[in-house]
Amino acid sequence: MSDSTPPSASGTERVFREEYGRCVAALIRFLGDIDLAEEAVQEAFTVALEQWPLRGLPPNPGAWITTTARNRAIDRLRREASRHDRHREAQRLLDATTTTPEERAAEEGPVSDDRLRLLFTCCHPALAPAAQVALTLRLLGGLQTAEIARAFLVPEATMAQRLVRAKRKIKGAGIPYRVPREAELPDRLKGVLDTIYLVFNEGWTASAGDALVREDLCAEALRLARVLVELMPDEPEAVGLLALLLLTHARRAARTRADGTLVLLTDQDRGLWDQTEVAEGQALVRACLRRGAPGPYQIQAAVNAVHSDDSLDERQRWQQVLALYDLQLRLAPTPVVALNRAVALAEVSGPETGLAAIDALREPLAAYQPLHAARADLLRRLAREAEAASEYRAALELTANETERAFLESRLAELG
Secondary structure, rough: OOOOOOHHHHHHHHHHHHHHHHHHHHHHHHOOOOHHHHHHHHHHHHHHHHHHHHHHOOOOHHHHHHHHHHHHHHHHHHHHHOOOHHHHHHHHHHOOOOOOOHHHHHHHHOOHHHHHHHHHHHHOOOOOOHHHHHOOOHOOOOOOHHHHHHHHOOOOOHHHHHHHHHEEEEHOOHHHHHHHHOHHHHHHHHHHHHHHHHHHHHHHHHOOOOOEEEEOHHHHHHHHHHHHHHHHHOHHHHHHHHHHHHHHHHHHHHHHHOOOOOHHHOOOOOHHHHHHOOOOOHHHHHHHHHHHOOHHHHHHHHHHHOOOOOOOHHHHHHHHHHHHHHHHHOOHHHHHHHHHHHHHHHHHHHHHHHHHHHHOOOOOOOHHHHHHOOOOOOOOOOOOOOHHHHHHHHHHHOEEEEHHHHHHHHHHHHHH
């Protein structure tokens, strides 16, 4: 152990957020059992909470957790061994620690990354799309069931059952823990892209808590998106997703003021944007445009590239954004895309026109907080204060993030 200042419980929680996905992915590969891997990692973090405050943070906390979890799992198998196959399994795990680098390379296939391997396992087409994303948020993001349930707008018990069923399906169907072979990759891509995007979204605006952003999840989504582009450099949608995440992440320093209050996109100090990420994202968007094969993530990336283009004035930006959402509605129509288009329409044609477009979406998006927040803003701009206040209150009921709540409460207070 190091001689540094002993970590607090919050310090151990930070390590949990940063290292949980890496540790679970490594243990699943080692153990071949998702539940056992999760339990072992959680036990290791429990031990860390007991030991680290007394002994100090180890030099490599993630490796400490992985090693402790592996040893705990082996000990458990030995204790529970009542048949010959249990002994044999424990021995297999011990033998696995002595494999050579050449043997490991032969097993790894096209990419040697446990988390990407786990991502493709979670996104196997045998699982329902919602289960794919939920399982990835649980295993790679370390989110609790309640957090995932809020992100999906479902009761916690429903999400718990969904996660159990997904893990049973992986085990029962013998879904392999590997990156698919090259010929399989295109068919498996959409689920992986959607999952990375949802992980980033949970990081960009945390479903609950005091902090607006969970940078660990944003960083993990960006890392996975980069690895995916390395794996599939000729796939425009993979490149488009990476561009979208970069252009969005570039704005992080401008999203809140010094006192922590939220700043909307149109009010942000563009000088605070990360110009390195903006430039990289815009270059990737241009590369996508040259391919001439537009898809939803490429279009969303193009929207963000327009917002970051300093050569355009505000009206020109919104006109181009509206045209891009029109294209996305033709390619992949969803109520959320229609809502985004309605917001852009309000900026181009006025709040009354935008409000009419939003009102057509009230039924399918009744439990979607951004609809109520957008509708409240347009009603406020139209001086319909009582209706705006009602919508702000509806948005507040659907918001557990304290930074967003504070913003909505301030807008509600402004209405008197």
